[in-house]
Amino acid sequence: MALQTDRQDEFQDAVEAHDCSAQAKCYLQEAQSMESSGDIDSACFNYTHAYVLALDAGEKSIAQTALKALEKYGRE
């Protein structure tokens, strides 16, 4: 998974720590910046990961945000 460089370290740490919350946060940020740059497919890929990991980690607000975005684009 290649994230933008400024989030790559944070993401790598989260993966190594098996920290689903932190991974979900990284994916959400990544999704949001892709979305604002107009790359909807990449955004939805990242929203999907944010959603799944947030569900797993009980991060309700991340899950909600990601789900709304996925629904908006007809992906969930």
Add this chain to the structure above:
Amino acid sequence: MNISISSSESLIDAKALDRVTQAVENATGLPNPFYNDAGLFEIEKQAVFAKNWACLGFASDVPEVGSAKPIDFLGQPLVMIRDKDEGVNVFENTCRHRGMIIVNEAKKTKGILRCPYHSWCYDSKGKLRTTPHVGGAGHNTHEGIKKDELSLNQIRSHEWLGLIFINLDGQAEPFETQHATLLEQWAEFNNRPLYFGGEDSQFTLKVNCNWKLAVENYCESYHLPWIHPGLNSYSRLEDHYNIVEQHQYSGQGTVVYNPTLNDNGLTFPNFDGLSDKWDTGAEYISLFPNVLLGVHRDHIFAIVLEPVTHDQTLEHVAILYTSPDAQGEKFANLRQQNTAMWREIFEEDVFVVEGMQKGRNAANFDGGKFSPIMDPPTHCFHEWVANQFKNHLDK
């Protein structure tokens, strides 16, 4: 598979089953293959365990909302999870996608079971919540994937006395109907909160015998003076009575329960509002097929028998108390004494059940002769098992 089952079915001698279900005076015990034939054990999984309410484990195995625990029961991968509304649910621990095992170890979840393979997510009611990338990257739906039809396969379950029971074939009568008599006999213990003593109040014994021998040995008091002489010093054979409820359960009771454990004068608190019977009474019942129970005014224990093979059984023991107080540090010493006392008694039984397993390899042993006075609880169990097999063959 079919071949070994049909050849094992031929080991079920219908005439022998008829001898088992005679009145106790004339009956003979279950024949050897019921103890030492692996193929017959496979039939037993269906005939005895799947059709009844088998005991899977303890409610305390999943203590908090979201706690999940995988359990392989009779070779089937299952998972228990505590849901916030429905109490403990039991599911097949197998993902509806490619059949991956979903939960590998006991853990606290946030109410979501995420399959480790492609991350399909189920909730604690078994509902499939999301199927990431199922319609291509970033597309999480597809018209061919109907989430409503892809819930985890649920196993019918019921919680009673701190225990989780399951009915694998889904066809048994409701637990409360099937066990109405015991629920009435022990009405004073129903619907009370029970407090698991924790780490120091549980242990597992591995015994090299068929699970039925553990049931049989537990439900009789005949052996007490010989195998548990220590117990006999304050709970003599003549202070015990048989409990026989045909087609349901059997065991024994004592009228001289008088716990001697104390820690500098501290003794366990009693359940509130019990009738006089329990001042000095205690009862020990084998609830068929596979859980052994003991109730006293100040604690309850259960031994859940997990049949591993036809000649190996795990005995999972847990002790439950009457109040949150008894779970605390103040009672730790007393709890440890109580656990040690029961452990010693249950360990005294191990050589007997293992010896009976070996004894079952004698070609001419016919299943054994029952004492009409001392063995009715044992016969009650044999008769129950024989009837399960008869019903199975008649189907």
